[in-house]
Each structure stands twice: as C-alpha cells, then as structure tokens.
Amino acid sequence: MDRVKRNVIVGQSGGPTAAINSSLAGVYRTAKERGYNKIYGMIHGIQGLLEGRYIDLSEHITNYLDEELLKRTPASYLGSCRFKLPEIHEKREVFDQIFAKLDELEIDCFIYIGGNDSMDTIKKLSDYSLLNGSKIRFVGCPKTIDNDLALTDHTPGFGSAAKYIGTSVKEVIRDGLSLETPHGQIVIIEIMGRNAGWLTGSAALAQGEDCLGPDAIYLPELPFDVDKFVEKCRKGLEEKPSLVIAISEGIHTEDGTYISEFGSASDYVDAFGHKMLTGTASYLANVLASRLGCKTRAIELSTLQRAASHLASRVDIMEAASAGGAAVKAADEGDSGVMIVFNRISEDPYLCSTEVKDVHRIANEEKLVPREWVNEEGDNVTKDFVDYVRPLIQGDVSPVMVDGIPRHLYKPGYEKLL
Amino acid sequence: MDRVKRNVIVGQSGGPTAAINSSLAGVYRTAKERGYNKIYGMIHGIQGLLEGRYIDLSEHITNYLDEELLKRTPASYLGSCRFKLPEIHEKREVFDQIFAKLDELEIDCFIYIGGNDSMDTIKKLSDYSLLNGSKIRFVGCPKTIDNDLALTDHTPGFGSAAKYIGTSVKEVIRDGLSLETPHGQIVIIEIMGRNAGWLTGSAALAQGEDCLGPDAIYLPELPFDVDKFVEKCRKGLEEKPSLVIAISEGIHTEDGTYISEFGSASDYVDAFGHKMLTGTASYLANVLASRLGCKTRAIELSTLQRAASHLASRVDIMEAASAGGAAVKAADEGDSGVMIVFNRISEDPYLCSTEVKDVHRIANEEKLVPREWVNEEGDNVTKDFVDYVRPLIQGDVSPVMVDGIPRHLYKPGYEKLL
Numbered sequence: 001m002d003r004v005k006r007n008v009i010v011g012q013s014g015g016p017t018a019a020i021n022s023s024l025a026g027v028y029r030t031a032k033e034r035g036y037n038k039i040y041g042m043i044h045g046i047q048g049l050l051e052g053r054y055i056d057l058s059e060h061i062t063n064y065l066d067e068e069l070l071k072r073t074p075a076s077y078l079g080s081c082r083f084k085l086p087e088i089h090e091k092r093e094v095f096d097q098i099f100a101k102l103d104e105l106e107i108d109c110f111i112y113i114g115g116n117d118s119m120d121t122i123k124k125l126s127d128y129s130l131l132n133g134s135k136i137r138f139v140g141c142p143k144t145i146d147n148d149l150a151l152t153d154h155t156p157g158f159g160s161a162a163k164y165i166g167t168s169v170k171e172v173i174r175d176g177l178s179l180e181t182p183h184g185q186i187v188i189i190e191i192m193g194r195n196a197g198w199l200t201g202s203a204a205l206a207q208g209e210d211c212l213g214p215d216a217i218y219l220p221e222l223p224f225d226v227d228k229f230v231e232k233c234r235k236g237l238e239e240k241p242s243l244v245i246a247i248s249e250g251i252h253t254e255d256g257t258y259i260s261e262f263g264s265a266s267d268y269v270d271a272f273g274h275k276m277l278t279g280t281a282s283y284l285a286n287v288l289a290s291r292l293g294c295k296t297r298a299i300e301l302s303t304l305q306r307a308a309s310h311l312a313s314r315v316d317i318m319e320a321a322s323a324g325g326a327a328v329k330a331a332d333e334g335d336s337g338v339m340i341v342f343n344r345i346s347e348d349p350y351l352c353s354t355e356v357k358d359v360h361r362i363a364n365e366e367k368l369v370p371r372e373w374v375n376e377e378g379d380n381v382t383k384d385f386v387d388y389v390r391p392l393i394q395g396d397v398s399p400v401m402v403d404g405i406p407r408h409l410y411k412p413g414y415e416k417l418l
Numbered sequence: 419m420d421r422v423k424r425n426v427i428v429g430q431s432g433g434p435t436a437a438i439n440s441s442l443a444g445v446y447r448t449a450k451e452r453g454y455n456k457i458y459g460m461i462h463g464i465q466g467l468l469e470g471r472y473i474d475l476s477e478h479i480t481n482y483l484d485e486e487l488l489k490r491t492p493a494s495y496l497g498s499c500r501f502k503l504p505e506i507h508e509k510r511e512v513f514d515q516i517f518a519k520l521d522e523l524e525i526d527c528f529i530y531i532g533g534n535d536s537m538d539t540i541k542k543l544s545d546y547s548l549l550n551g552s553k554i555r556f557v558g559c560p561k562t563i564d565n566d567l568a569l570t571d572h573t574p575g576f577g578s579a580a581k582y583i584g585t586s587v588k589e590v591i592r593d594g595l596s597l598e599t600p601h602g603q604i605v606i607i608e609i610m611g612r613n614a615g616w617l618t619g620s621a622a623l624a625q626g627e628d629c630l631g632p633d634a635i636y637l638p639e640l641p642f643d644v645d646k647f648v649e650k651c652r653k654g655l656e657e658k659p660s661l662v663i664a665i666s667e668g669i670h671t672e673d674g675t676y677i678s679e680f681g682s683a684s685d686y687v688d689a690f691g692h693k694m695l696t697g698t699a700s701y702l703a704n705v706l707a708s709r710l711g712c713k714t715r716a717i718e719l720s721t722l723q724r725a726a727s728h729l730a731s732r733v734d735i736m737e738a739a740s741a742g743g744a745a746v747k748a749a750d751e752g753d754s755g756v757m758i759v760f761n762r763i764s765e766d767p768y769l770c771s772t773e774v775k776d777v778h779r780i781a782n783e784e785k786l787v788p789r790e791w792v793n794e795e796g797d798n799v800t801k802d803f804v805d806y807v808r809p810l811i812q813g814d815v816s817p818v819m820v821d822g823i824p825r826h827l828y829k830p831g832y833e834k835l836l
Contacts, residue, residue, distance in 0.1 A: 015596075015597075016592075016593050016596040016597070044597075044598055047598075073592065074589050074592050074593060075589075075592040075593045075594075075595060075596045076595075076596040076597075079595065079596060079597075079598070080596045080597050081597065081598065082597065163822055163823070166822070166823050167728050167823055167824055168722055168726075170823060170824070170826070171492050171493075171722070171725035171726060171727060171728070172721055172722065172725060174434075174491065174492050174493040174725060174826060175434050175492060175493045175721045175724065175725040176493075176721075177493060177494075177497065177833065177836050178430075178433075178434040178493045178494040178497060178498045179433075179434070179494075179497075179498050179499065179500065180462055180465075180497070180499065180836075187721075205822070205823055206823070208820070208821070208823065208825075209828065210825055210826045210827070210828035211826065211828070212833065240833075241836070278696060278700070279700075282696070282697075282700070297720065297721070299718070299720045299721065299722065300717070300718065302715065302717045303589075303590055303593045303594075303605070303715070303717065304586055304589070304590065304717065304722070306593065307589035307590060307592060307593040308586075308589060309589060310585050310589070310729060311728060311729070313822065390821060390822065393822035393823070394821070394822045395822070396819065401814065402626070402627075403626070403808060403812075404581055404584070404623070404731065404808065404811035404812045404813070405581070405584050405585055405588060405623055405624070405626065405811070406585055406588070407626075407628055408588070408592060408628045408629065409628070410627065410628030410629070415595065415630065415658075418595050418598075418659070
C-alpha cells in the first residue's frame with residue numbers, strides 16, 4: 001500500500017545567488033507532482049525555523065508564471081542564514097526543538113539548498129534522525145557561486161556568476177581601449193571567492209576572437225607577491241597602453257596575510273578616528289599608481305556578480321531547478337543524509353546527470369582549483385580551466401521585462417516576512 | 419547638376435558609452451546610402467587626426483552583420499580622446515593643420531560624436547571654416563551617459579546606462595534582503611555623474627510592484643550633509659533591516675567640498691608613504707559602520723555602467739543610430755556648426771524626432787536635474803523624473819551570443835590601431 005505523503009519543508013542557506021530560487025522552484029514543482037500535501041518554506045533557513053518562521057509556498061507560487069518568475073529572481077526568496085548547528089552531543093535540545101517543529105508540521109522531507117556549511121546542517125540533522133528514530137528524510141541541494149563543493153562536478157549558481165564575470169570583464173576591457181592616457185592605465189577587477197578561485201578564473205571567459213582577455217588573473221590558491229605583480233604590470237604597460245587584471249578578494253602573501261589587510265592597516269584612520277577599510281583592488285590600484293605613475297582604477301564586482309539574474313546562464317538555471325527536483329525525488333524515494341551532485345558524463349556534447357552522495361563526505365570540505373589548471377607563472381588559468389567552465393555559461397534565460405526592467409517574484413507583504 | 423560627393427570623416431570623443439558605436443554605425447550607413455565615397459574614422463578623435471591616425475571604415479564594416487555587431491559593441495570603436503582645441507586666435511596653426519589634413523582626405527562632412535567638450539570642437543572648427551572659406555560641414559552627434567547636454571531632450575548613451583543602473587540596483591536590493599544581520603545593513607551604491615544627477619536618479623527605476631526601490635537617492639545638484647545622511651540611515655534601520663542608498667560620485671557639502679575628498683585626505687598614507695584614495699561610497703560606508711555599528715557595503719558601478727552593452731536599451735541604441743544618420747543627413751544637406759538634438763513630441767506614446775540646433779548654444783553648457791524633480795528633503799527623485807527616464811530604457815537589443823558571451827565587432831589587428 002502506498003504510504004500517505006504528508007509535507008515537505010525547504011530552506012535556503014548561505015550567500016545568495018542568481019540560481020538558488022530556481023532550485024526552490026524545482027523543489028516546489030517536484031514535491032507537487034509527487035503528491036505531497038503542503039510545501040513549507042523556512043524564512044531565513046534553519047534559524048528562522050527555530051523561531052517558528054515559515055510560509056506555505058503555495059500562497060507564493062500560485063501558477064506557472066510565478067514559477068518562471070521565481071527562476072528569474074536573484075538572491076534568496078525565502079531569506080537565508082549563516083547559522084551553524086551545534087554538535088549533537090553539545091546541545092541536544094536544539095535538535096529536539098527542530099524535530100518537534102518538524103513533527104508538528106508533519107514533515108516527511110526536509111530539503112536544504114546551500115553550500116558546505118549548509119551541508120553540515122543536513123549531516124547533523126540526518127545523524128540525529130538515526131538517534132531519535134525519526135522517519136524524516138534530509139537531503140541537500142547544492143548551491144554556491146564559489147563552486148567549491150566536494151564530489152560534484154560544479155554547483156548551481158556558479159555558471160551564472162561566471163557568465164556575468166566573463167561578460168563584464170570583456171566590457172571593461174573594451175572600455176579600457178577607448179581613452180589614451182600618457183603613462184598607460186591599469187584596471188584591477190576584484191572578484192569573489194576567498195579561498196577558491198573558480199570565479200576569478202572565469203574572467204578568462206572574456207578572451208575570444210574579439211577580445212584578448214584579461215592580462216593576468218590571480219587566484220587565492222597561490223601565494224601573491226606584490227613586487228612580482230608590480231613588475232608584471234610594468235612590463236605589460238611597455239607592450240599595451242591598457243591592462244585589465246582580475247584578482248580574487250582572497251589573494252594573500254606567502255605567509256598568509258591577506259592583501260586586503262594591507263589596505264585596512266590601522267594607520268588609515270579618518271578624521272573621526274575611525275579605521276578606514278579599503279578593498280584589495282583599491283589597495284593594489286593605489287600601489288600601482290604610486291609605483292608606476294600610471295592611471296589606475298579598481299572595480300569590485302561585489303554583490304552584482306551573485307545577483308545578476310538578468311544575465312543568468314540557461315544551463316545553470318535549468319540545472320538548479322533539476323537539482324531541486326532531484327533532491328525531492330531522492331528524499332521521496334528514501335534517501336537521507338545525502339546531497340545531489342552533478343556528474344559530467346560527456347564534455348562534447350556537454351551532458352550532466354544528477355546523483356546522490358553521502359553528505360558526510362561533502363560537508364565542510366572545500367574544492368579548490370587544481371594547480372595544473374593555473375599556468376606555471378601562477379598569473380593566469382589554462383585552457384583546461386576554460387574548457388571546464390564554458391559549458392556552464394551556455395544559453396540565456398530571457399528576463400521577463402516589465403517597463404524596461406526585469407521582473408522578480410514578489411507577493412504583497414513579501415518584504416515583511418524577511 | 420548634382421555636386422560630386424567626396425568623403426566623410428567621423429570621430430568619437432569623451433567618455434565611452436554602450437551606444438556611441440551605434441551612432442558610428444548610423445553615420446556609416448547613411449553616408450553610404452547618400453552616395454559618399456569613403457568614410458574615414460579618426461583614431462582617438464581629433465587628437466589622432468592631428469597625428470595622421472585614421473582608418474577607412476569600409477575595411478571594418480564589411481557587411482550588415484558587422485553593423486549589427488558594432489551597434490552591440492561598448493566603448494569607442496575608434497578610440498576616444500579628451501582633447502580640447504585651443505581658441506582660434508590663440509593658435510591658428512592647429513586649425514590650419516586640421517584643415518590641411520581634411521583637404522588632403524577630400525572631406526565634405528566632418529561628424530563628431532561626443533558630449534559638451536566635443537561640441538566645442540565642432541563649434542571651433544565650423545567657426546574657422548567661416549574664416550578660411552572651407553566648404554566642409556561640421557556636425558555634432560550627441561553622446562554621453564551623463565545626459566547633461568543642453569537643448570536636447572536627452573542624449574544617446576544615457577538610456578542604456580539608466581537601464582543597467584535600474585536593473586543592477588534592483589538586483590542589489592533583492593540581495594540585501596537575503597541575510598539578516600544583527601544591527602542591520604546598509605549598501606551604498608556610487609553612480610557616475612559628477613555634476614548632473616541623471617544617472618544617479620535612475621536608480622529610482624528599480625522601484626516597482628516587485629521592489630520598494632532605493633531608500634534614498636542623493637544627487638550632486640544639492641548639497642550633501644553627512645550628519646543628516648547618517649540620521650536618515652539610523653531612522654531607516656529602525657524600520658527595515660536592509661537599506662540600499664544611491665549616491666552620485668559628485669556629492670559635496672554646502673561649501674563645495676567633495677565627499678570623496680574626505681576619504682582621500684592626506685592622513686591616509688600606506689606603508690610606502692603613498693596617499694591612499696577611497697571612493698565616496700567607501701568613505702560613507704566606513705562612516706556608517708563606525709557611527710551606527712551596522713554592516714555596510716560600498717558598491718561603485720564604475721565603468722560597468724557605461725560599458726554594459728549586454729543590457730542596452732533598444733530605444734537608446736536605435737536613437738543613437740538615427741542620430742548618427744541624422745548628422746550625416748544634416749551635413750549632406752548643407753548644415754554646419756550644428757548638433758543633432760532629440761525633441762520629445764509625445765509622452766504617451768513616447769515619440770521623439772531629431773532636429774538640428776546651433777552648436778554655439780550647446781558647447782560647454784550643462785543641463786542639470788531641475789530642483790522640482792527632486793523631493794523636498796533632497797533625498798530622492800520625484801515621479802516626474804522617473805516618467806521622463808522610463809521611455810528611454812524600453813526594449814532590448816539582444817546581444818549576439820557566441821559560446822555564452824556577447825560578441826563585439828573586432829577586426830584582425832584592431833587593438834594595434836588604438
């Protein structure tokens with residue numbers, strides 16, 4: 001006899017992306033199709049759930065158009081959190097509180113969309129369910145622009161950010177060719193990814209038949225030497241009037257000091273006695289200007305790079321939705337303590353399938369760019385890197401334009417929930 | 419008897435935009451259709467011409483696809499300059515040199531695509547042609563993201579930048595709703611336009627049925643009071659956990675001191691003794707963090723906002739092309755010392771026609787945002803402002819995507835020219 005299906009709850013966790021809401025749409029669609037009753041959304045993840053904050057998603061996704069809008073809405077529709085559960089033996093009462101809430105809501109499947117920290121949540125909750133004999137299934141759905149999750153070929157959110165970065169860097173390179181400056185000019189573009197260089201390396205996507213690409217790319221995986229960097233720029237300006245260089249926010253010296261720390265040293269104090277913070281790119285732009293006497297500009301792609309739904313990758317958005325669906329399917333079919341991963345079956349044509357993997361092997365792990373995908377000098381990525389990223393940025397998800405601006409999903413009073 | 423048509427020369431001047439190459443495409447198309455022989459392009463504007471640097475555009479635009487790619491290529495295809503001609507009575511020899519070059523190239527029409535400084539070039543050259551009896555016609559084609567040219571309803575380049583700003587600000591606002599922070603968070607977005615607030619005001623386009631829009635907008639036309647600003651933010655955080663505020667790069671105090679000067683005061687000196695420069699947004703983010711104890715983030719839209727061809731406005735790109743065509747038509751029909759302007763015939767439906775206006779009334783003038791289009795408190799724009807901008811951001815110019823990234827026009831050896 002078929003078991004009676006009760007409810008599903010889904011949460012979003014960690015940094016927002018352009019694709020995380022597409023996974024949410026995928027969870028919703030598959031849970032509906034598989035006959036679940038209610039699909040709840042945690043507001044601000046597990047932290048909100050602990051405070052009793054959740055919504056009935058069917059009040060927000062009322063038709064197929066809403067689903068399509070949700071796929072095109074950046075950031076976390078449900079709100080996110082960076083809440084790390086305690087170890088089970090340290091504070092059991094937190095877990096009891098969560099399971100009581102889940103039982104009250106008659107939850108069968110708990111889906112959490114997030115990165116490595118979020119997979120720690122899935123790990124601990126599924127571990128605890130073994131202890132307390134709960135039948136709830138806990139499944140993780142991968143998400144992070146940083147692309148640093150273990151065991152999966154890549155993560156939803158990365159492809160769209162990479163497409164935005166490649167496009168924006170290319171536009172900035174063109175811009176740099178416009179005006180001649182007496183002593184040359186250097187633009188430093190600062191890109192997210194404190195430990196993993198996947199996003200920074202994606203600046204190489206700008207290179208093609210119509211663009212020489214960035215003049216150097218510095219990933220956080222390798223130590224950064226300020227003097228060598230200045231020398232590289234000095235030589236570069238002898239050959240070209242305009243350089244564009246991509247750096248990770250997380251570049252650091254051999255001894256582990258972040259370059260950003262140089263820019264925020266305590267000697268930068270403003271008139272009020274406040275410590276001034278300067279970003280990595282700003283700091284390096286200042287160094288270059290004073291050492292080489294050239295014009296410099298620092299551009300931080302900041303949250304623009306993770307929120308740029310208007311330039312999302314179709315492959316990314318569709319894969320994000322299917323990861324959400326696969327998470328529900330896995331939980332529905334009995335899996336728990338697993339995460340959905342992508343498995344690249346073929347390079348050409350690009351083909352990926354989803355699988356489930358034990359979340360114990362994923363949580364708190366970090367996948368970095370392999371050394372062999374960076375050139376010998378350590379100042380650019382190789383063709384293998386670009387070949388790996390290229391399929392993930394293919395295709396467009398045309399925004400739903402209303403009066404000249406992309407439309408997002410929004411229900412009356414939406415912001416009051418967050 | 420029809421006069422024998424000889425050659426046209428066209429140059430681009432001032433800051434690059436997403437639409438300036440569309441005007442170049444328009445010049446090329448109309449000059450061809452009107453039977454001109456060669457169409458030359460100055461490399462880096464009048465400065466390059468003085469050095470004998472120019473190309474035959476037909477070697478770059480070889481078919482209709484090239485024209486379409488050119489319309490979608492950001493920055494200045496020909497390279498730009500910020501060269502100001504001397505007064506005629508100060509240095510006649512510069513003018514003699516230019517006219518000798520133009521005569522050598524058998525030029526009938528000289529088209530210059532640019533902003534107020536560039537119109538000064540058209541003014542002086544057409545004035546000089548009256549003195550030396552030259553038959554060359556000098557016509558200006560408007561271009562500037564700043565939208566600060568006199569006598570024209572708006573300028574090509576502005577609409578695309580405004581569309582990018584409205585969209586990006588909206589995405590950043592959504593991003594800001596994702597994560598809860600204990601003491602709230604404030605994002606400051608710094609937008610171009612040192613004297614004119616048209617671009618900064620366009621942040622208001624983010625507001626709609628699905629977005630509350632920015633919480634405050636500060637234009638450079640009104641004095642900026644740091645204390646009032648901090649107080650506004652303090653009150654804002656009492657009502658909302660996440661604020662997004664748009665500021666112009668040119669905001670300044672009552673006595674004319676730019677806020678950016680506070681951030682680059684001489685007391686910010688790094689370990690090498692170099693003066694550190696901080697942007698306006700970074701400075702204000704630092705002030706807010708220390709005075710209010712909230713999380714802050716500074717985002718400078720930098721050159722991204724003027725180079726974002728991937729999100730160009732169709733109205734803007736098409737108008738830019740027609741302005742280029744209208745410039746050639748005007749010159750062909752005998753006008754000189756004029757600029758093409760846009761005249762808004764109807765608001766609803768939006769309808770603009772082109773006209774010619776005496777460049778003497780435009781050069782070196784600056785059109786600012788009228789006081790009545792800013793609210794009483796001076797911290798946001800009015801509905802009239804948005805109603806004025808809205809038609810200019812309508813429609814899309816779908817980028818020609820190749821392997822996931824927008825394609826630009828590029829001919830072998832192109833970069834060597836610049």
